[in-house]
Amino acid sequence: MRDLPGAVKVLAALAVVAVALPLVALAARAPWSDIGRLGASGPRTALFVSIEVSLAAAALSLVFGVPTALVLARARFPGRSIVRSLALLPLVLPPVVAGVGLLAAFGRRGVLGRGLAAIGIRLPFTTAGAILASAFVATPLLILTVEAGVRALDRRKEDAAETLGASRWYVLRRVTLPALAPQIVAGLVVAWARALGEFGATITFAGNIRGRTQTLPLAVFEAMQTDPGAAILMSLMLVALSLVALVALRGRFLAR
Amino acid sequence: MSLRADVRCVAADFVVEASIEAERGRPVALVGPNGAGKTTLVRVLAGLAPIERGTVALDGTVLDDDTTHVAPRDRSAGVVFQDRVLFDTMSAVENVAFGLRARGMRAGEARERARDLLRSMDLEHRANARPVELSGGEAQRVAIARAIAHEPALLLLDEPLSSLDVRARTEIRALLGKLLASFQGVAIVVTHDPVDALTLADDMVVLEHGRVTQTGPIDDIRSAPRSAYAAELVGINLFTGRLEPIGDGAARLQTDAGAIVVSCPAALDSALEDVTALLRPVDVVLYREQPSEASARNAIRGTIRSIADDGQRARIRIDASPPLIADVTSGSVSRLGLKEGGPVWASFKAVEVRLVLPS
Numbered sequence: 001m002r003d004l005p006g007a008v009k010v011l012a013a014l015a016v017v018a019v020a021l022p023l024v025a026l027a028a029r030a031p032w033s034d035i036g037r038l039g040a041s042g043p044r045t046a047l048f049v050s051i052e053v054s055l056a057a058a059a060l061s062l063v064f065g066v067p068t069a070l071v072l073a074r075a076r077f078p079g080r081s082i083v084r085s086l087a088l089l090p091l092v093l094p095p096v097v098a099g100v101g102l103l104a105a106f107g108r109r110g111v112l113g114r115g116l117a118a119i120g121i122r123l124p125f126t127t128a129g130a131i132l133a134s135a136f137v138a139t140p141l142l143i144l145t146v147e148a149g150v151r152a153l154d155r156r157k158e159d160a161a162e163t164l165g166a167s168r169w170y171v172l173r174r175v176t177l178p179a180l181a182p183q184i185v186a187g188l189v190v191a192w193a194r195a196l197g198e199f200g201a202t203i204t205f206a207g208n209i210r211g212r213t214q215t216l217p218l219a220v221f222e223a224m225q226t227d228p229g230a231a232i233l234m235s236l237m238l239v240a241l242s243l244v245a246l247v248a249l250r251g252r253f254l255a256r
Numbered sequence: 257m258s259l260r261a262d263v264r265c266v267a268a269d270f271v272v273e274a275s276i277e278a279e280r281g282r283p284v285a286l287v288g289p290n291g292a293g294k295t296t297l298v299r300v301l302a303g304l305a306p307i308e309r310g311t312v313a314l315d316g317t318v319l320d321d322d323t324t325h326v327a328p329r330d331r332s333a334g335v336v337f338q339d340r341v342l343f344d345t346m347s348a349v350e351n352v353a354f355g356l357r358a359r360g361m362r363a364g365e366a367r368e369r370a371r372d373l374l375r376s377m378d379l380e381h382r383a384n385a386r387p388v389e390l391s392g393g394e395a396q397r398v399a400i401a402r403a404i405a406h407e408p409a410l411l412l413l414d415e416p417l418s419s420l421d422v423r424a425r426t427e428i429r430a431l432l433g434k435l436l437a438s439f440q441g442v443a444i445v446v447t448h449d450p451v452d453a454l455t456l457a458d459d460m461v462v463l464e465h466g467r468v469t470q471t472g473p474i475d476d477i478r479s480a481p482r483s484a485y486a487a488e489l490v491g492i493n494l495f496t497g498r499l500e501p502i503g504d505g506a507a508r509l510q511t512d513a514g515a516i517v518v519s520c521p522a523a524l525d526s527a528l529e530d531v532t533a534l535l536r537p538v539d540v541v542l543y544r545e546q547p548s549e550a551s552a553r554n555a556i557r558g559t560i561r562s563i564a565d566d567g568q569r570a571r572i573r574i575d576a577s578p579p580l581i582a583d584v585t586s587g588s589v590s591r592l593g594l595k596e597g598g599p600v601w602a603s604f605k606a607v608e609v610r611l612v613l614p615s
Contacts, residue, residue: 154341156341159299159328159337161343162304162329163328163329163335164329164334165330165359165406174357178343179344179345181345
């Protein structure tokens with residue numbers, strides 16, 4: 001391989017250091033003797049809420065993201081590029097704006113919220129609301145990953161299935177989705193990791209209610225003002241969870 | 257009972273306008289140079305590509321016309337795709353069972369039938385292997401089994417031998433030969449190998465630049481090819497007869513119209529019937545007098561029936577036992593003083609003759 005210019009290597013090394021330094025600093029500054037405090041009810045509750053919200057959000061993004069990815073990659077209809085931009089908008093939208101938008105739609109006086117309230121469904125400031133907010137920002141990541149997979153698929157496999165007498169649904173179930181499994185898993189992990197770290201949309205739409213909508217990132221933010229030690233320990237907990245995601249994706253991002 | 261297709265359709269960047277007829281039990285070789293539209297035509301017949309206008313009818317049932325389009329899943333077709341296109345998330349037996357399962361057969365029964373089919377192809381021991389674990393020949397057998405498991409009325413094979421190495425090709429050609437000989441439906445084999453066309457099919461359709469340039473029984477096309485491509489493809493010396501070893505690594509092929517000497521296959525220890533042999537016209541050397549002291553085992557005296565000279569190359573047809581076709585340069589024609597009706601000696605080496613043994 002041709003050797004790279006020195007400046008490129010220096011910049012790359014700086015970037016790696018910049019990423020590693022805060023993580024090392026977190027570990028260095030952590031009050032390790034107080035690690036038992038993570039077992040206290042506050043952090044523990046936030047952890048459980050985080051896990052519940054992030055897993056449910058990942059599931060939602062799966063249910064809605066995979067069909068969207070299939071339609072965006074395959075269907076030909078006027079305005080497709082506009083629809084695609086819309087579906088991916090949350091990627092570039094400031095999360096707090098997403099939160100405000102969700103309030104405008106599903107809030108007590110929202111466009112849809114009023115109707116939902118009439119039948120007894122309330123989303124803002126509930127766990128369901130936190131899930132919706134996380135899924136809102138996480139789904140485009142899954143869509144992008146799966147859509148790339150659909151585009152790379154050999155369509156003749158589906159052709160072959162169809163000539164063998166398979167209905168559309170059977171082709172999807174037995175051929176298309178199994179072939180997309182690696183991309184679906186990758187998209188799911190990325191979406192889950194994004195939902196786990198979600199802050200802006202959640203706090204705006206679902207608030208910061210302990211035991212209901214206070215996820216770990218919100219608890220970290222709150223603790224920073226009163227108990228920085230606890231904030232650092234909870235941050236390390238999030239780092240540990242993120243590492244799980246990284247390991248799950250090792251085939252894609254690590255090694256090579 | 258047959259397939260009739262008369263279609264116009266648009267491929268990637270050209271138009272295919274073709275008319276094809278195929279009878280049940282008489283396999284058709286669809287031949288043509290690369291980019292002639294063969295794969296497009298196969299996709300049309302399978303229902304995977306739309307037609308612009310025309311009709312496709314199988315056994316009198318219209319599959320495609322101006323108002324009708326029968327979806328691929330509702331046609332009784334089996335397709336062996338180029339490069340096989342197996343389902344790599346499934347095992348070999350699941351691939352073969354797919355068509356039965358898709359049509360609603362219970363899982364256990366479908367697997368059983370698929371396993372039986374694999375057994376008949378000597379592949380039962382690979383039933384649980386994934387396509388990536390299979391050799392080219394094994395994967396091709398799975399692709400063929402998958403296409404015929406649901407007993408289709410129309411079998412479409414798109415270059416079924418082109419992606420294989422020489423050994424697997426011989427093996428799969430024998431398998432297909434046996435399969436097609438007993439196949440009751442309409443079969444169309446796309447190929448650009450004359451050996452495949454001659455050994456697998458009875459009729460031939462020559463497709464060039466999206467148009468059919470010739471169609472009919474292969475023997476008719478052999479005796480009067482209508483385009484340079486067809487002449488090149490089928491203008492090959494073909495002998496069929498009884499092969500018997502004569503020692504020194506040689507064997508004699510006795511045809512109805514004379515005998516030739518060929519190199520003896522290693523496995524042959526007694527005479528074998530129904531052996532096909534091929535010889536390229538460029539490998540036939542012509543002499544005015546009887547050649548002497550040559551290494552070639554075959555020297556046959558004959559009379560020149562015709563000379564087709566395009567100014568560069570001449571194709572000489574020779575009445576002899578057996579009859580031969582030879583390609584020589586135009587210069588040689590005048591140098592040797594070759595004339596229609598005149599005498600000639602034709603010679604070729606035993607090792608130039610390609611043998612196709614029966615399965």
